Amino acid sequence: MTKRAYKYRFYPTPEQEMLLARSFGCTRFVYNNTLRFRTDAFYKDGQAVSHSEAEKRLVSLKSEFPFLTDVSSVILQQTLRDQQEAFKNFWAGRAKYPKFKKKHSKQSIRLTKAAFIVRHGQLFIAKSKEPLNIRWSREIPSEPSSITISKDRAGRYFVSMLCEFEAKPMPISNKTVGIDLGLTDLFITSDGKKSGNPRHTRRYEQKLAHLQRQLAKKQKGSNNRAKAKLKVARLHAKIADCRMDATHKASRKLINDNQVVCVESLNVKGMIKNSKLAKHIADANWGEFVRQLKYKAEWADRTVAEIDRFFPSSKRCSCCGFVNESLPLFIREWDCPECKTHHDRDINAAKNIRTTGLVGLACGATGTGIAA
Structure with missing residues (x-):
């Protein structure tokens, strides 16, 4: 219990x-x-x-x-x-x-x-x-x-x-998956599926800016300011509810379909300090998404394997293991100079995350490239 x-x-x-x-x-x-x-x-x-x-x-x-x-x-x-x-x-x-x-x-x-x-x-x-x-x-x-x-x-x-x-374990599944978290797509699976990104904050950005301007013009302590403040709060609540609903649905589907889910352990608090990406990272809800995967996996008797954040999942070729030392963030596709395989950056990262996660679970490794 x-x-x-x-x-x-x-x-x-x-x-x-x-x-x-x-x-x-x-x-x-x-x-x-x-x-x-x-x-x-x-x-x-x-x-x-x-x-x-x-x-x-x-x-x-x-x-x-x-x-x-x-x-x-x-x-x-x-x-x-x-x-x-x-x-x-x-x-x-x-x-x-x-x-x-x-x-x-x-x-x-x-x-x-x-x-x-x-x-x-x-x-x-x-x-x-x-x-x-x-x-x-x-x-x-x-x-x-x-x-x-x-x-x-x-x-x-x-x-x-x-x-x-009483948590009821789900039937054992033969499927395993690795996921790479991103901003263009919230997550990309090792099967090549991309989730897309609804961008809830951007969807209501203009309306929110309008309401905030109206709030700034109201006199402090007045009834009109209280009404304007309530409108802003309701819109913020709507954005948060939409984001949480999408996170719950995505995490539930991954846990239902896969016996093992491999994911990177990202330092979201550190990444959100980047002023240019802070709003988009917060809207992506990465930390809450991984948290939901963990407790839902525990209830369903599934496994979530976290890969070390410094593992070069994007730079490593998922076919031959070659590591591309120079791979700027704006390059979304690249060709391996060793085996000549063409890679989508995110799908390749998800495949590497899956492989490393499964190897770590099989070897029982913790803390050396994988934290399960």
């Missing part, structure tokens, strides 16, 4: 909307207040505040600020736990120092079983007598252990339920 999040959209009543607004505000206040206290204690006094100390301090915060009692105490406790996890990731070098939460960014609260109940296919949360009006797109496999309620910048409400489910 493993845990999986099931996300649904819901539409709160006016009373629930007010309750959630208070919950988001109290959560943000406790998080920021505790973060400031921890930061001052560390940088001024050189002392680290433990999680137990932060929880004890929550009692005095409720006495000092009575509005914190208007929401469930579970929400505030989970906020401190989330902050403690953020500090753990910071000290382990996995993340940057925790940041203060902003009022106009994405808002979220997390509830455990003590603050919600699922009864007759309906979800009730603490401090609310009416169930949430959820659009159930699919059934949940088990009773959730925790839920996360969020509101994005476009004003949409979502609930994510963490449930236990």
